[in-house]
Amino acid sequence: MIPACPLADLPRGEAFRLEIDPPVSVFHTEDGELFAIDDTCTHQDASLADGWVEGCWVECPLHASKFNLKTGAVDAPPAKRPVRTHEVLVEDGMIYVRLSAATPNLPPCVATKLAGVLA
Amino acid sequence: MVGASLAGLSAARSLRKQGYDGRLVVIGDELHRPYDRPPLSKEFLAGTVDEAELALEVDGEDLQAEWLLGVRATGLDRTDRAVRLADGREVRVDGLVIATGAAARTLPGSEGLSGVHVVRTLDDARALRAELAQGGRLVVIGGGFIGAEVASTARVLGLDVAVVEAARTPLAGPLGESMGAMVSALHADHGVRLLCGVGVKGLSGERRVDAVLLEDGRGIPADIVVVGVGARPCVEWLAGSGVELDNGVKCGADGRTGLAGVVAVGDCANWYDPRAGAHRRVEHWTGARERPDAAVATLLAGGATEPGVPRPPYFWSDQYGVKIQFAGHAAGADSVAVEEGSPDDRNVLAVYRRAGQPVAVLGMNQPRLFTRWRKELGRTTS
Numbered sequence: 288m289i290p291a292c293p294l295a296d297l298p299r300g301e302a303f304r305l306e307i308d309p310p311v312s313v314f315h316t317e318d319g320e321l322f323a324i325d326d327t328c329t330h331q332d333a334s335l336a337d338g339w340v341e342g343c344w345v346e347c348p349l350h351a352s353k354f355n356l357k358t359g360a361v362d363a364p365p366a367k368r369p370v371r372t373h374e375v376l377v378e379d380g381m382i383y384v385r386l387s388a389a390t391p392n393l394p395p396c397v398a399t400k401l402a403g404v405l406a
Numbered sequence: 407m408v409g410a411s412l413a414g415l416s417a418a419r420s421l422r423k424q425g426y427d428g429r430l431v432v433i434g435d436e437l438h439r440p441y442d443r444p445p446l447s448k449e450f451l452a453g454t455v456d457e458a459e460l461a462l463e464v465d466g467e468d469l470q471a472e473w474l475l476g477v478r479a480t481g482l483d484r485t486d487r488a489v490r491l492a493d494g495r496e497v498r499v500d501g502l503v504i505a506t507g508a509a510a511r512t513l514p515g516s517e518g519l520s521g522v523h524v525v526r527t528l529d530d531a532r533a534l535r536a537e538l539a540q541g542g543r544l545v546v547i548g549g550g551f552i553g554a555e556v557a558s559t560a561r562v563l564g565l566d567v568a569v570v571e572a573a574r575t576p577l578a579g580p581l582g583e584s585m586g587a588m589v590s591a592l593h594a595d596h597g598v599r600l601l602c603g604v605g606v607k608g609l610s611g612e613r614r615v616d617a618v619l620l621e622d623g624r625g626i627p628a629d630i631v632v633v634g635v636g637a638r639p640c641v642e643w644l645a646g647s648g649v650e651l652d653n654g655v656k657c658g659a660d661g662r663t664g665l666a667g668v669v670a671v672g673d674c675a676n677w678y679d680p681r682a683g684a685h686r687r688v689e690h691w692t693g694a695r696e697r698p699d700a701a702v703a704t705l706l707a708g709g710a711t712e713p714g715v716p717r718p719p720y721f722w723s724d725q726y727g728v729k730i731q732f733a734g735h736a737a738g739a740d741s742v743a744v745e746e747g748s749p750d751d752r753n754v755l756a757v758y759r760r761a762g763q764p765v766a767v768l769g770m771n772q773p774r775l776f777t778r779w780r781k782e783l784g785r786t787t788s
Contacts, residue, residue, distance in 0.1 A: 333773065334773070334774075336774075337773045337774035337777055338777060339777050339780070339781055348731075348773040348774070348776065348777045349722055349729065349731075349773065350444075350691075350722070351692050351695060351696075351720070363416070363419070363695065364442065364462045364464070365442055365444075365462075367464045367465075395454075395455070395459065396454065
């Protein structure tokens, strides 16, 4: 489990970005629910934490594909692949994330960069 | 559905999502399945995105539609309720979505010259990409977004690039004078020559273009010329059909036309904008993506729907590694103020206001703040 931030520091409607590789963001919806998904849009290098949250969907700040915070599913292009979802826990007022073991769907430009680092 | 690009595909999706389970025919004049156009002047042209990635349909997606591709619609017969096709066929329709888009304007007299391009379709972009790979001197006619993006991409590819703009300031229409000047300063930052306030008289060359001739008598040597002087709505095929044409298809606030069972969406549609109290033809990707939902709801309900107020129009552009985002309408603003960042750093969040109320927002490399302002704009202007 990775500690994210104190729940008190994440107001409703806001997101917190965990600077891990690849980055993960925790969203606090207007309804008070907490969700964690991969932060990078699967279409291009954009941070979903900068996006527009409505209900349990976040709209990519650049090209308007929406990702479901619960399931990671994408509604429509330009993004075509879902983001990973991660488990969120709150203990003693602290938000924790348990990372998914699945392979992330990173956009081609970011995937190439990562591969370059690994190679 | 006449038109098989983003607006047509989005309308087809909306029809299925909203429960229409009848026969669905999609007619498109290009041979290609629906593809994404914004990368054509950017990543696709640069070679970092390939054709497969441009596909707008998801793997395994099946809208149960009949696709008639590579054939142009040439007329609409309102009494027979039929769409006539260029190959002589006719498709009878109960409902019609007009999504025929827009075509790039060309330069009169440039038809016979090779080396002269527009960027609108995949085939256009393929041809230009092949030529840019040869290198040389590129002259872009038009300092708008398409022209600026092509200039930026070509510069990255190592070409010598000049941009010619007839207006005093590029992008003054969409962004206003001061912000238009700021954004187009990116050209000089990256070694691209920008010539403003001078019209183009013509092109010179025998079979292939060799220079762009300006109205002040100058000639700019060119191996490749890209004409980026806007687009015109593709609605000629509707002449005499009874569908009212005025800067595209004249529509209500939900895409309805004067003919029952006929709606229009995307670049060819001149929608009524309740905020502005006027009709506006919006050529933005997001409009083609979002508005079909409302138009299809109207179509399925036989017109018995109350149109909602759409979100403020939004578009983006990528130039020289800078993410440019804009939402709203700059034209109605009486002031514009930089709220964050600095023009000198090409990192700016600027808000346009009218009588103190925000009416538009511009971001350069400010996606987070931009999203907040865009949201705010949706609230205050609805």
